[in-house]
Structures are given as C-alpha cells and as structure tokens.
Amino acid sequence: MQLTEIRKAAVLGTGQMGPGIAYTLACAGCTVTLFGRTPESADRGLRAVTAAVETLVRGEVLGPTDGADILARITGSTDLGAAVVDADLVTESIAEDLRTKQDLFVRLEGLCPARTLLTSNTSGLPATQLARPLQRPERFAVTHYWNPPHLMQLVEIVKGEHTSQETIDLLVALLRRAGKQTAVVKKDIPGQLGVRLFNGVIREAIWLVQEGYATPEDVDTAIKNGFGLRFPVWGVFEHLDAQGLDTVLAIQSYMFKELCHDTDAARTLKDKVASGELGARVGRGFYDWSHRDLTAIKKRRDEFLLEHLKAQRRKDTPTA
Numbered sequence: 001m002q003l004t005e006i007r008k009a010a011v012l013g014t015g016q017m018g019p020g021i022a023y024t025l026a027c028a029g030c031t032v033t034l035f036g037r038t039p040e041s042a043d044r045g046l047r048a049v050t051a052a053v054e055t056l057v058r059g060e061v062l063g064p065t066d067g068a069d070i071l072a073r074i075t076g077s078t079d080l081g082a083a084v085v086d087a088d089l090v091t092e093s094i095a096e097d098l099r100t101k102q103d104l105f106v107r108l109e110g111l112c113p114a115r116t117l118l119t120s121n122t123s124g125l126p127a128t129q130l131a132r133p134l135q136r137p138e139r140f141a142v143t144h145y146w147n148p149p150h151l152m153q154l155v156e157i158v159k160g161e162h163t164s165q166e167t168i169d170l171l172v173a174l175l176r177r178a179g180k181q182t183a184v185v186k187k188d189i190p191g192q193l194g195v196r197l198f199n200g201v202i203r204e205a206i207w208l209v210q211e212g213y214a215t216p217e218d219v220d221t222a223i224k225n226g227f228g229l230r231f232p233v234w235g236v237f238e239h240l241d242a243q244g245l246d247t248v249l250a251i252q253s254y255m256f257k258e259l260c261h262d263t264d265a266a267r268t269l270k271d272k273v274a275s276g277e278l279g280a281r282v283g284r285g286f287y288d289w290s291h292r293d294l295t296a297i298k299k300r301r302d303e304f305l306l307e308h309l310k311a312q313r314r315k316d317t318p319t320a
Contacts, residue, residue: 001115001166003173006088010035012080012104013093014045017121020149021091023049026073028178033083034076042076049074052150059306061313084112089174091143093121098129105140106133117167119143123195127160128188137162141171142185144192151305153312156192158185207260209286210268216286232308 009025011018014036022034022045034049036042053071056062062070077083084090090108092101105118112118118140120130131137142158155175159168172182185192191199205219214222240248272278272285279285280294 001088001117001170003170003177005115006030006117006170006174008087009033009089009091010083010087011091011093012083013121014041014048015093016147017093017145017149019045019048020052020147021093021121021145022074023052023070023150024145024155024175024178024180025089025091026070028174030073030089032074033087034074035080035083036076036078039078042078046074046076052148055302055306056150056309059303059310061306061309080107081111084108084116087112087116089117089119091119091121093145096122096125098125101125101130102133105130109135115139117141117170119171121145124191126188126190127158127163131160131162138164139167141167142192143171143175144194146194148302148305151302151309153179153181153309154183154194155180156183156185156194158188158192160188203262203266204260206266206268207262210266 006028007030009022009030010033011022011025012035014034018034022032026032034042034045036045050071053062053067057064057067090112092104094100094104101120101122105120108116108118114136116139118134120127120140120142121144122130122142123144125142127140127142130142131140134140137160140160141163142156142160144156144158146152146154157168157171157175168184172184175182183193189196201223205223208214208219209216276282277284280287280289280292283289
C-alpha cells in the first residue's frame with residue numbers, strides 16, 4: 001500500500017479521544033467515519049469534532065474554509081460493518097481493556113479488506129498482545145494520541161513484535177501529512193515513551209510531597225516555570241549534549257542515589273484513593289478543589305496550546 005491509497009478511515013469511539021482522532025485523519029485528507037454504538041454517541045462525537053474545529057478557527061490555527069472542508073470529510077455512523085467495509089485505516093479508541101480490544105480487532109479483520117491498517121489508541125496496553133489473535137498482525141500498530149488530540153501534536157507509533165516496517169512508515173507519513181509530530185517506539189514496552197517519561201516525573205513529584213520536601217503547589221510551580229517551560233524547544237538529549245556529558249555523569253553519580261526508587265505506587269497516593277480523595281471530580285485530591293476552577297485551568301492550557309500551534313504554523317508556512 002502507498003500513502004496515496006489511504007483515502008478512507010474509520011474511528012471507533014466517541015469519547016474524549018475519538019473525535020480528535022477523526023479530525024486528525026480528516027486533516028490528512030481522508031474521508032472519515034466516526035462510529036458510535038448509539039445515535040446519541042455518534043451525534044455527541046460529531047458535535048465534539050465541530051467544537052474542536054471551531055476552537056481552531058477562532059484561534060486562527062485554521063481558516064474558516066479549511067475548517068469547513070475538514071468537517072465535510074467526517075460523518076457519523078452506528079453501523080460498524082458499513083463504517084469499516086472499505087476503510088484503508090481503522091483506529092479504535094474504546095475502553096482500556098485488553099480482551100475487549102482484542103475481540104474488536106478480530107471482528108474487524110472479518111469486516112475489513114485485507115489491506116486495511118488497524119491501529120489502537122491505547123495509552124499503555126502492549127501492541128504485541130493486542131495483535132496476538134489477529135491473522136494479519138503485520139498490519140497492526142498502536143497510534144497513541146495525546147489529549148486533547150486536536151491541540152497536542154504528538155502521536156506515538158508503537159511497533160509490535162510482528163508489525164511490518166511498511167505499516168510503520170505508512171502511519172508516520174500519514175500523520176505527518178496531518179501536521180502531527182511522530183515518535184516511533186521500536187520495541188513494544190508498557191507505557192510507550194511519553195507515559196513512561198511522565199510517570200517518572202510523577203513518581204518523584206509525589207515522593208517529594210509525601211516526604212515533606214515541598215507542597216504540591218511548589219512542585220507544580222517548579223515544573224511549569226522551570227524545565228517544563230523549555231521542553232517545547234529544548235529536549236532532554238539536546239540539554240545533555242549542551243551541558244556536557246562529563247558534567248551530567250558527575251551529577252548523576254551522586255544524585256541518582258537520592259532519587260525515589262519505589263517500584264510500587266506511592267503510599268500517599270494509595271492513602272488518598274482509600275480515603276476517597278480522588279481529585280477534582282470529588283472536590284479534593286492533592287489540591288482542595290472547592291476554591292479552584294478546573295474549567296478555567298483547562299482553558300488556560302488550551303489557550304497555551306493554541307498559541308503554540310499558531311507559532312508552529314507560522315514557522316511551517318513558506319514566505320513569498
């Protein structure tokens with residue numbers, strides 16, 4: 001299969017991620033069917049796509065004509081067979097349950113053409129296990145989008161044990177055509193790249209709070225105004241080479257002994273879950289949410305991401 005042959009796509013799932021994935025594939029030029037199990041869920045998914053496009057148009061990331069063209073390429077469906085019967089690519093974003101996803105992919109192999117690429121948006125289930133029951137595992141990979149997918153540029157592409165290089169190359173080319181940045185995980189590993197890296201930060205952050213070294217507010221302040229602020233333009237390995245590897249080695253020789261080495265979830269996290277302090281949705285987690293506005297915080301996040309996308313678009317637009 002050539003990149004030009006990927007014309008029709010289906011996205012299964014209309015929750016937090018499915019609509020944004022449908023938007024992405026439409027940006028790549030595909031006609032996309034967004035599948036929901038009920039008319040209500042299909043309609044909800046289409047409304048979410050429309051809201052995402054409207055946000056990008058208001059933020060001047062998309063022009064009004066571009067936005068209308070993208071929406072015209074996306075339709076909803078509650079008929080799984082009709083949604084995938086002639087699809088060149090099918091991406092699922094359903095419940096994070098291994099058996100449920102495996103059963104779906106086995107069913108899809110019976111409904112889709114043999115050429116169809118199958119991908120999962122799982123954030124942690126191994127690609128090799130997901131593909132184990134398949135007749136054509138070489139045409140399967142994980143494509144992990146980051147939330148919210150219409151604003152976040154990264155998609156991690158995970159190569160399972162039997163995934164062909166052709167499948168990986170096609171997915172990289174397609175997603176880059178959609179304006180995404182891709183990172184290929186060459187060996188199947190739990191947590192892929194981003195989730196593993198982020199959980200390394202989370203483990204140390206919770207430990208620092210648990211042991212009384214800092215408050216959640218100060219840890220978040222250090223991340224948002226320190227190393228996190230430069231990450232969009234200054235990666236870890238760029239930093240290491242710029243600092244000098246001999247200096248890095250000297251720091252790590254004493255620092256690593258002091259870092260958290262826990263191999264289980266933090267005691268503080270377990271205690272909070274046991275006591276019902278589950279986070280913003282119940283009013284208390286690491287923060288007291290009775291005096292914090294999660295909607296406003298998410299709005300600030302999305303505005304920041306929009307500005308980043310606009311800057312990226314200006315950089316990528318050739319000048320006359």
